[in-house]
Amino acid sequence: MKPYERLAETTTPNGSVLALYRHDGAYLIRADGVELMSTRRHFSEDKLAEVACAAFADTPAARVLVGGLGLGFTMRAALQQLPGDAEVVVAELMEDVIAWNANPEYDLSAAAMQDARVRIVHDDVVNVLKANPAGFNAIMLDTDNGPDGMLMSENAPLYTARGVVTTVAALRPGGVIAYWSVSKDPKFAKTLKHVGLEVETLHVRAHETSGPIHTLYVARVAKS
Secondary structure, rough: OOOEEEEEEEEEEOEEEEEEEEOOEEEEEEOEEEEEEEEOOOOOHHHHHHHHHHOOOOOOEEEEEEOOOOHHHHHHHHHHHHHOOOOEEEEEOOOHHHHHHHOOOOOOOOOHHHHHEEEEEEOOOOHHOOOOOOOOEEEEEEOOOOOOOOHHHHHHHHHHHHHHHHHHEEEEEEEEEEEEOOOOHHHHHHHHHHOOOEEEEEEEEOOOOOOEEEEEEEEEOOOO
8 A cells, every 4th residue: 555645734724734755656635634625626726716617718818716726727727717718816824735736746736837827825815805896706724624614724714704795795787606615505695695695505516426415605796
């Protein structure tokens, strides 16, 4: 059995330890020993970008936000969906996670991060949302394991009613917010509806044909 190779680690502001591993050609990130993401299973992360960005494939100068770089799958899927004049802003709290993805020695996101459409922002996604009122056609939020499976307390404000209102304020008219969650969370769906959003719930496998089922919440401002 091939061993897990611990490549790097970092600590979040609230003390969680994130570690990057390589195993049999695949990469994964763990938070305090619990797997957050893997290059073997990323279909639901790809789908997050697909459902958020599909409506803007022909929108001139479309601008989207990815909250949480992770292993780069949502960012790369958004690039596949969007035209050449789009901008994909990626907000990542952890500077080391950005460095891991940019490291050409790892088979992660170094090439995609060189795409002229990409802008990596080392900051809390909430700060980026607040700094960009009516700034984005689509917002994709894949921080931690979602509202119900949260491992890092830094991400909690994003999923409160106040955090959702902040996110909505960063949408352009007709915009879409897509949230990734490790499991279904009816309480969070109610929070989205409570602040005036229409919500579509999708259940998507981690791998295209196998693996656990994750939940995507696709939200739009309800029509008056």
